[in-house]
Amino acid sequence: MKYFFASFLIVFLSVSAFSEMRVIEKKKIGANDEMFDMWVTTLCIDGYKFVVARDVNSKSLSIVQYYENRGNVADVPDRC
Numbered sequence: 001m002k003y004f005f006a007s008f009l010i011v012f013l014s015v016s017a018f019s020e021m022r023v024i025e026k027k028k029i030g031a032n033d034e035m036f037d038m039w040v041t042t043l044c045i046d047g048y049k050f051v052v053a054r055d056v057n058s059k060s061l062s063i064v065q066y067y068e069n070r071g072n073v074a075d076v077p078d079r080c
Helices: 002-018
Strands: 021-029 038-045 048-055 059-063 066-072 072-079
Touching: none
Parallel strands: none
Antiparallel strands: 021 038, 038 048, 048 059, 066 072
């Protein structure tokens, strides 16, 4: 049982070592007032697009996966 747990742990931790992440685009979006400024970053993680929004003042962070409509199929994950 000890060897099974050790091999499972090695495989589980090595999977994240092969992931890839790169920044596609980064923009600062805001109104005239600096109170509503926000950084919006588009990331490519393992071949799929994600959008990260971070509020400058409150340091809150939100990440969502980017979906697109292809033909008659809605909500298909967009690839980068």
